[in-house]
Amino acid sequence: MTSPIKMGALAFTRPPPRLLIEAQIRAALEEDLGRAGDITSQLAIAPGTHATARLVARKPGRIAGLICAEIAFGLVDPSVTFDVALPDGSDAVAGGVLAVIAGPAQSILTAERVALNYLGPLSGTATATNTLVRAVEGTKAHIVCTRKTLPGLRILQKYAVRCGGGFNHRFGLDDAAMLKDNHIQAAGGIGPAVERLRAGLGHMVKIEVEVDTLVQLEEALAHRVDTILLDNMSAEDMRRAVALAKGKAVLEASGNVTLQSVRAIAETGVDYISSGAITHSAPNLDIGLDF
Numbered sequence: 001m002t003s004p005i006k007m008g009a010l011a012f013t014r015p016p017p018r019l020l021i022e023a024q025i026r027a028a029l030e031e032d033l034g035r036a037g038d039i040t041s042q043l044a045i046a047p048g049t050h051a052t053a054r055l056v057a058r059k060p061g062r063i064a065g066l067i068c069a070e071i072a073f074g075l076v077d078p079s080v081t082f083d084v085a086l087p088d089g090s091d092a093v094a095g096g097v098l099a100v101i102a103g104p105a106q107s108i109l110t111a112e113r114v115a116l117n118y119l120g121p122l123s124g125t126a127t128a129t130n131t132l133v134r135a136v137e138g139t140k141a142h143i144v145c146t147r148k149t150l151p152g153l154r155i156l157q158k159y160a161v162r163c164g165g166g167f168n169h170r171f172g173l174d175d176a177a178m179l180k181d182n183h184i185q186a187a188g189g190i191g192p193a194v195e196r197l198r199a200g201l202g203h204m205v206k207i208e209v210e211v212d213t214l215v216q217l218e219e220a221l222a223h224r225v226d227t228i229l230l231d232n233m234s235a236e237d238m239r240r241a242v243a244l245a246k247g248k249a250v251l252e253a254s255g256n257v258t259l260q261s262v263r264a265i266a267e268t269g270v271d272y273i274s275s276g277a278i279t280h281s282a283p284n285l286d287i288g289l290d291f
Contacts, residue, residue, distance in 0.1 A: 065122030077107030129164025148276035
């Protein structure tokens with residue numbers, strides 16, 4: 001159960017509908033239970049033994065994935081209660097209690113590993129995202145993710161990015177048209193590619209073009225595309241790109257985005273900075289379950 005205030009925090013991060021993520025959490029539990037179930041908990045702990053446990057952050061970080069943990073415990077045993085103390089999107093200190101779980105000890109232990117397997121990595125992504133978000137505070141730049149996500153986990157990893165204060169790039173190939181270097185090469189140039197897209201796309205679909213030179217930028221601007229991705233450009237070229245665009249297109253910077261470089265990128269005046277590392281390389285946030 002969650003309080004109205006905590007539900008408000010969840011609404012701000014826009015958690016995915018349960019319908020979209022329950023099946024994969026169920027599959028994770030089935031994988032862990034194997035063919036005979038949790039033989040350790042079933043045999044070592046007397047039936048009817050009641051326990052109270054806490055999810056605790058071992059290190060400070062931004063939290064994401066409690067929604068998954070709650071589903072995992074509930075699928076194993078609907079009688080288990082899950083009271084959130086620090087909701088997704090919150091900052092935890094080392095030793096901070098995230099949630100209190102109560103119910104049959106066997107059930108809590110059976111769901112423990114799957115719950116933590118979601119909670120740790122997703123909180124790691126939220127933490128990595130928030131680190132970049134904080135680094136660009138005071139600029140107009142927003143941190144966004146990419147499609148560099150683990151297969152089957154995109155919805156949850158992009159949710160974790162939102163918990164970290166970032167924004168989502170497209171979810172898949174059907175969200176928006178994005179011309180990368182290989183598309184442009186295969187299509188015979190930016191112009192022919194954009195013309196074919198406009199002939200077949202509906203009016204609600206935006207077009208983004210990836211460029212790595214200012215000459216390509218000018219060509220993309222001439223074709224009035226919605227967004228231009230500046231790929232691995234120097235800070236000086238990005239500043240020149242901002243001056244050339246003059247608000248005619250949204251500018252997104254990508255490539256070699258690190259905590260050390262992100263502030264300088266943001267100060268060029270770009271609108272968005274995309275990072276694949278926040279989903280594919282974020283370290284796990286150490287979270288444990290204590291009885």
